[in-house]
Amino acid sequence: MKLQINGEVTDKPAVWWDKNSKFVKMIDQTKIPFQVEVFNCPTYRETVQAIKKMIIRGAPSIGAAAAYGLAQAVDEFWDNEDFEDQIRIAYDELLAARPTAVDLKNGLDFIKSDPLTPEGALNRAQFFADRIAEEGLKIGQIGKDLIKSGMNILTHCHTGALALVDNGSALSPIIQAWEEGKRFHVYVDETRPRFQGRMTAWELNQYGIDHTVICDSASGFFISQGNVDLVILGADRVARNGDIANKIGTYNLALISHYHDIPFYTAFPSSTFDSSTPTGKDIEIEQRDSLEVKQALGYSKILNENHVVSLYTENIKFNNPAFDITPNKFITGYITPHGILDKAELEDIMLNL
Amino acid sequence: MKLQINGEVTDKPAVWWDKNSKFVKMIDQTKIPFQVEVFNCPTYRETVQAIKKMIIRGAPSIGAAAAYGLAQAVDEFWDNEDFEDQIRIAYDELLAARPTAVDLKNGLDFIKSDPLTPEGALNRAQFFADRIAEEGLKIGQIGKDLIKSGMNILTHCHTGALALVDNGSALSPIIQAWEEGKRFHVYVDETRPRFQGRMTAWELNQYGIDHTVICDSASGFFISQGNVDLVILGADRVARNGDIANKIGTYNLALISHYHDIPFYTAFPSSTFDSSTPTGKDIEIEQRDSLEVKQALGYSKILNENHVVSLYTENIKFNNPAFDITPNKFITGYITPHGILDKAELEDIMLNL
Numbered sequence: 062m063k064l065q066i067n068g069e070v071t072d073k074p075a076v077w078w079d080k081n082s083k084f085v086k087m088i089d090q091t092k093i094p095f096q097v098e099v100f101n102c103p104t105y106r107e108t109v110q111a112i113k114k115m116i117i118r119g120a121p122s123i124g125a126a127a128a129y130g131l132a133q134a135v136d137e138f139w140d141n142e143d144f145e146d147q148i149r150i151a152y153d154e155l156l157a158a159r160p161t162a163v164d165l166k167n168g169l170d171f172i173k174s175d176p177l178t179p180e181g182a183l184n185r186a187q188f189f190a191d192r193i194a195e196e197g198l199k200i201g202q203i204g205k206d207l208i209k210s211g212m213n214i215l216t217h218c219h220t221g222a223l224a225l226v227d228n229g230s231a232l233s234p235i236i237q238a239w240e241e242g243k244r245f246h247v248y249v250d251e252t253r254p255r256f257q258g259r260m261t262a263w264e265l266n267q268y269g270i271d272h273t274v275i276c277d278s279a280s281g282f283f284i285s286q287g288n289v290d291l292v293i294l295g296a297d298r299v300a301r302n303g304d305i306a307n308k309i310g311t312y313n314l315a316l317i318s319h320y321h322d323i324p325f326y327t328a329f330p331s332s333t334f335d336s337s338t339p340t341g342k343d344i345e346i347e348q349r350d351s352l353e354v355k356q357a358l359g360y361s362k363i364l365n366e367n368h369v370v371s372l373y374t375e376n377i378k379f380n381n382p383a384f385d386i387t388p389n390k391f392i393t394g395y396i397t398p399h400g401i402l403d404k405a406e407l408e409d410i411m412l413n414l
Numbered sequence: 415m416k417l418q419i420n421g422e423v424t425d426k427p428a429v430w431w432d433k434n435s436k437f438v439k440m441i442d443q444t445k446i447p448f449q450v451e452v453f454n455c456p457t458y459r460e461t462v463q464a465i466k467k468m469i470i471r472g473a474p475s476i477g478a479a480a481a482y483g484l485a486q487a488v489d490e491f492w493d494n495e496d497f498e499d500q501i502r503i504a505y506d507e508l509l510a511a512r513p514t515a516v517d518l519k520n521g522l523d524f525i526k527s528d529p530l531t532p533e534g535a536l537n538r539a540q541f542f543a544d545r546i547a548e549e550g551l552k553i554g555q556i557g558k559d560l561i562k563s564g565m566n567i568l569t570h571c572h573t574g575a576l577a578l579v580d581n582g583s584a585l586s587p588i589i590q591a592w593e594e595g596k597r598f599h600v601y602v603d604e605t606r607p608r609f610q611g612r613m614t615a616w617e618l619n620q621y622g623i624d625h626t627v628i629c630d631s632a633s634g635f636f637i638s639q640g641n642v643d644l645v646i647l648g649a650d651r652v653a654r655n656g657d658i659a660n661k662i663g664t665y666n667l668a669l670i671s672h673y674h675d676i677p678f679y680t681a682f683p684s685s686t687f688d689s690s691t692p693t694g695k696d697i698e699i700e701q702r703d704s705l706e707v708k709q710a711l712g713y714s715k716i717l718n719e720n721h722v723v724s725l726y727t728e729n730i731k732f733n734n735p736a737f738d739i740t741p742n743k744f745i746t747g748y749i750t751p752h753g754i755l756d757k758a759e760l761e762d763i764m765l766n767l
Contacts, residue, residue: 253629273733276606277631278663282738310631359723370712380626385635
């Protein structure tokens, strides 16, 4: 990752294993874009908390963090008599940290698919994380041809390097098309409640990619005026039939794009495949804390630091589903490391991986 | 209005004329729901600024404020030699304060429709404002039968007493149905960028009406799950063919409701009729300041006062259309003081008023 802030360039991925300390380390995404800070997880328990608290976000990055977390547990409990029990507990806690991102389960199961040893688990976690980042590059190479100069592209949530260990999913084709010399404009949904659009805007700014941030509810206005040529976004879980779970608001955008005949693509690595889930209806939707909607974290110029304000008075109730399900009928194509697929091809690849 | 905060009940409408000071006074809607404060406009110039800065909001309340503002100008310049020039300037400045709410032009033209005198202009402004509030009551009486116990209703933006001088437009049927003893639940869109949903939630709380605030982009999730039975919202301008301009996000909601066969109603007083505009395509959409999206005003518990935080880093660009156009084909019916109308009836009434 070559993202910079205050002139400093980070050369780190979204999450990594530090050999000396045996800590899992990650860029603290709750601080982005205001500060770039490293968050340390000394044991798997802190890794669980980091996933829960969205210090690490983006389904593939979550998957890599969980894989590293399980490797941490293997290392910690290796000499214990109750090693297997401890690993079972660690697995369950990591799995429960976020319910929707299937990459989390895929990461954990990948670690467990071979006999567990500290070195073996770590190597597998490293391999899992590296493969995600490499697949991000491939997604970009494969998807960039969908983008033509002069286009207006709309994206939702954050699908850049931080979300995908490195390189990005939906942002990868956008970045690679721009680096090839194509010139276009990106509408960035601000993505309430957690404003992941500010991470997307910040990341696009690193490459000088022309963009404007819009309110999520303004998408229909721009689409209906003929100002959007292409929608690309990520996925948190892809069912076998091609239905996807993705950040809340994806369904609205997909339905509106469908109605207006705007091509709608979702981009994701293999870690987001969920071949064991037949359709979107079988996906559990995570309900998150009301405080995500009620409060906003921003930067206070007066205080010269990050500050949380309450957007609402007391005694107001909220309903905060973190994801929604978009049916395959609204999806033009799936941008994967295996090519741009239709739903039949996607299912075929999932079942034969 | 019988809204209370910190135990104090306000008996004031959204905007009024103070006979002693000759000030136009209004509840400062930029402070709601955190504080109830009166904002004073000593001359029409401050009234213009109050409209521009959204201290007063809601198309009908804006119309009433503009009518009072023009009456202020008539009073101020009555003895001047260049009275007519000054009134023309005041009219133009008031008209330009917000481009979309047609109530503004209707209020100004209502003042000018008789020969101008200070007392006459003031009486007409008072009549215009009172009529809006009375129509709000009628809208409630007429619309409340659409609401059944057990329903889930979804609304967008703020359409309560503060938006309509008094009594409300889309909130009026909801409040009256509740006061009749019907029991239901209201989903309140938070309504980015200015979080008008917090005013709606605060106002619903005054009546004990069951509700939850949701992110604007979550509407499709609840609708697609069969959890919404009825959508009611307001309008900022209604074209002759029944197309409406309303708060950004209305189009998304209308299209999604249409796709899922959910009844979609818009409620508004006569001041929102725009018989001179044939269709929604002829309505100018107001672009507002990027800061509305970039920053959030909330309450800081640490500072114990309202505080503005920046949600984005510097050098990010924004596009902030304040309204969108919803075509008549997505609208089930128009809740007006003249009845619940279809588009043909609406046009007929507009042309014969």
